[in-house]
Amino acid sequence: MGTREKIIVARKTIGERLAQLEAQRKTLQLRLGKQERAIDTRRKVLIGALVLHRLEHDRDVQFAGGIAEWLRRELPKFLTRDGDKQLFIDLLATQPPGGFIVHHEVDRGSGLVSSKAP
Structure with a gap:
C-alpha cells in the first residue's frame, strides 16, 4: 500500500x-x-x-420568629414526601419560648429522623 x-x-x-x-x-x-x-x-x-x-x-427574636413562623406555614405545603417532612419535624413543631430544636438523630434501620432539644 x-x-x-x-x-x-x-x-x-x-x-x-x-x-x-x-x-x-x-x-x-x-x-x-x-x-x-x-x-x-x-x-x-x-x-x-x-x-x-x-x-x-439570630439575636433578633422577632426576625428569627418570623422566619420560623413562615417556615411552619409554608413547609407543609411544599413538602410532599413523608421522609422530607421528617427532616423538618423540628421546624414544623411549635417551638418552646426562647429556642429552637436543632439536634437530629437518624435511625439507620428505618431512616426516620427524630429531633430533640440539645
Missing part, C-alpha cells in the same frame, strides 16, 4: 466527522447539565444553611 492510499484510508467522510462532532456536542451538553445542577444544588444548600443559621443564632 502506497502513501497515497494510506492518506485516503485515514481520511474520514464528512458524514463521519459530523457524527463524531455531534457525539462530542452531546457529551459536552451532558457535562454542562451536570455542572448546572451542581451549582443549583450548592445554591439551595447555602440558602438553607443561611436560614438555619439565622434561626439558631
